[in-house]
Amino acid sequence: MTLVFCVILVALVFEYINGFHDTANAIATSVATKVMTPAQAIALASVMNLVGAMTSVSVAKTIGQGLVDTGHITSLAIMCSLLGAIAWNLFTWWIGLPSSSSHALIGGLCGAALAAAHNSWKAIKWVETKTVVIREFIPATPDIAGSLNLAALAPGTNTLMHAGQPLTVVVPADSASPLLMETIKTVVLHGGVWHKVIKPMFAAPLCGLAVGFILMGLLLVLFRGFRPRVVNQVFGKAQLLSAAWMSFEHGRNDAQKTMGIIALTLFAATTQSRDFVNLPDWLGFLRTPEFTIPFWVKITCAMTIAAGTAAGGWKIIKTMGKNVVKMQPVHGFAAQTTAAAVIGVASHLGIPLSTTHVISGAIMGVGSTKRLNAVKWSVAERMVWAWIFTIPISGLIAYVLMRVSQWNGLLGGH
Numbered sequence: 001m002t003l004v005f006c007v008i009l010v011a012l013v014f015e016y017i018n019g020f021h022d023t024a025n026a027i028a029t030s031v032a033t034k035v036m037t038p039a040q041a042i043a044l045a046s047v048m049n050l051v052g053a054m055t056s057v058s059v060a061k062t063i064g065q066g067l068v069d070t071g072h073i074t075s076l077a078i079m080c081s082l083l084g085a086i087a088w089n090l091f092t093w094w095i096g097l098p099s100s101s102s103h104a105l106i107g108g109l110c111g112a113a114l115a116a117a118h119n120s121w122k123a124i125k126w127v128e129t130k131t132v133v134i135r136e137f138i139p140a141t142p143d144i145a146g147s148l149n150l151a152a153l154a155p156g157t158n159t160l161m162h163a164g165q166p167l168t169v170v171v172p173a174d175s176a177s178p179l180l181m182e183t184i185k186t187v188v189l190h191g192g193v194w195h196k197v198i199k200p201m202f203a204a205p206l207c208g209l210a211v212g213f214i215l216m217g218l219l220l221v222l223f224r225g226f227r228p229r230v231v232n233q234v235f236g237k238a239q240l241l242s243a244a245w246m247s248f249e250h251g252r253n254d255a256q257k258t259m260g261i262i263a264l265t266l267f268a269a270t271t272q273s274r275d276f277v278n279l280p281d282w283l284g285f286l287r288t289p290e291f292t293i294p295f296w297v298k299i300t301c302a303m304t305i306a307a308g309t310a311a312g313g314w315k316i317i318k319t320m321g322k323n324v325v326k327m328q329p330v331h332g333f334a335a336q337t338t339a340a341a342v343i344g345v346a347s348h349l350g351i352p353l354s355t356t357h358v359i360s361g362a363i364m365g366v367g368s369t370k371r372l373n374a375v376k377w378s379v380a381e382r383m384v385w386a387w388i389f390t391i392p393i394s395g396l397i398a399y400v401l402m403r404v405s406q407w408n409g410l411l412g413g414h
Contacts, residue, residue: 001269001275001278003076003079004075004265004266004269004276004286006079007075007078007079007082007262007265008262008265010079010082010086011078011082011258011261011265012258012300012301013082014082014085014086014258014261015255015258015301015304015305016304016307016308016311017086017089017090017101018089018101018255018258018305019305019306019307019308019309019310019311020093020310020311030044030239030240030243030336033236033328033331035239035240035243035329036240036243041243042309042310043310044243045247045309046307047247047306048244048245048247048250048251049247049248049250049302049305049306050251050303050305051248052247052248052249052251052252052253052255053251053252053256053259053298053301053302053305053306054251054298054302055252056256056347056348057259057293057298058256058347058348058350059253059256059260059350059351060256060257060259060263061260061291061350062196062260062351063105063106063109063257063259063260063261063264063352064260064267064291064293065260065264065291066125066128066191066192066350067106067109067110067192067193067196067197068109068113068123068124068125069113069117069122069123069124069125070264070268070272072116072117072120072123073112073113073116073268073272074116074268074272074273075265075268075269075273075275076116076405077112077113077115077116078109078112078261078264078265078268080108080111080112080115080398080399080401080402081108081109081111081112081261081398082105082261083108083397083398083401084104084107084111084112084394084395084396084397084398084399084401085101085104085105085107085108086104088104088107088108088393088397089101092386097386099356099386099387099390100201100357100390101356102253102254102352102353102354102355103354103387103390103394104390104391104394105257105258105261106197106352106391107390107391107392107393107394107395107398108394108395108397108398109261110124110193110391110395110398111394111395111398112398112399112401112402114395114399115398115402115403116402124193125192125193126192126193126194127190127192127193127195128190128191128192129189129190129191130188130189131186131187131188132186132187132188132189133184133185133186133187134184134185134186135182135183135184136182136183136185137170137181138181138183139179139180139181140169140179140180140181141181144162144167144169144181147162148162148169148179150171153171154171155171155172155173156170156171156173157169157170158171167181168181168182169181169182196352197352197391200346200351200353200354201354201357201387204346204353204354204357204358204361205357205358205360205387207342207358207361208339208342208357208358208359208360208362208364208365209361209365210365211338211341211342211362211365212334212338212339212362212364212365212366213366213368213369214365215334215337215366216330216331216334216365216366216369217369219330219333219334220369231329232328232329232330235328235329235330235332235333236329238333239333242333242337242340243332243336245336245337245340246336246337246339246340246343247309248340249339249343249344249347249355250343250355251305251306252344252347253343253346253347253352253353253355254305255302255305256352257352258304258305259293259297259298260293262297262300263288263291263292263293264291266286266287266288266294266297267288267290267291269286269288270286270287270288270289331366334362334366335359335363335365335366336359338362338365338366339358339359339362342358342362354387356387357387
């Protein structure tokens with residue numbers, strides 16, 4: 001049981017580090033354009049991160065259930081995955097590179113799962129396809145309603161044959177309500193590391209770059225007749241909204257990852273080990289026989305990432321906000337709006353997206369509207385290499401830690 005508590009503590013440390021490591025994602029452009037002071041920007045980001053973290057659990061469920069086989073996950077495996085992610089995060093923070101905390105965590109989780117499964121690659125869910133049948137009732141079409149003898153049907157649900165096929169209809173009790181018919185739709189859902197991580201890892205920055213370029217181009221056309229001072233005033237105020245939205249989406253996506261890790265820890269401790277056998281009654285809320293995200297996990301992670309955000313990450317703010325491209329408020333607004341929109345769509349779909357990748361791509365796309373050499377591509381190249389190495393290196397660190405633990409007998413010979 002001690003190990004479970006240690007894992008939860010380390011997960012919250014990761015969430016805190018994620019907060020100050022990724023602060024720059026939401027506020028760097030606001031600081032670089034001098035719309036807000038660093039202290040003001042961090043205060044705004046902290047509040048909106050907290051709010052965003054409380055609004056969704058889709059990404060948390062993907063992290064906890066959708067990437068690795070939970071049958072191989074133990075508290076020790078999760079500890080190793082967190083340590084691998086933290087090690088890489090701190091290294092890239094120290095050298096001032098905006099790498100992805102999300103991908104560091106995912107890489108660590110995959111590496112630890114691989115080691116726990118004794119090098120069986122089946123422990124990692126590379127591609128998953130699930131077919132879901134959706135049944136809903138909608139107002140009947142005129143041709144179907146006209147072909148039925150409603151007088152012969154009792155009010156309520158009726159199943160009958162129509163054009164050689166079974167048809168379920170709901171006959172209203174009064175004439176004012178419409179006749180309803182059942183429709184059946186089959187939806188194919190794609191999951192696993194390939195669909196939820198690898199593809200978005202490349203698509204996200206490209207999408208940010210393209211949408212940022214287009215949005216900035218439209219703004220330049222719309223405001224080309226205005227004086228620069230007026231444009232700066234308008235978008236200086238508008239950027240307050242875009243920064244708030246970006247921070248909200250950052251919390252809605254990034255905070256979810258640690259929620260998923262803690263929920264997975266509790267689920268594994270409840271169903272796959274004896275960690276909670278002698279759990280005191282006052283700690284009964286820790287038992288999680290089904291994978292769910294408890295409210296106390298949500299509020300704890302939300303407050304932790306908000307606290308981490310308040311600590312700030314000044315080295316990365318400098319890289320993201322100043323070293324990549326010189327920006328005015330209109331550029332900051334376009335970059336933040338683009339990134340917030342892309343991250344919002346990903347959060348809705350349960351994709352643990354890299355906010356770093358998206359905002360970086362958006363900043364480059366916005367900067368490219370000036371001229372291509374306005375973007376400092378040498379800095380961008382260093383960032384890309386950091387992205388590419390994040391999953392393999394954090395995964396390797398977690399794998400080695402897990403194997404060393406196994407060799408030292410920490411798994412009781414398993």
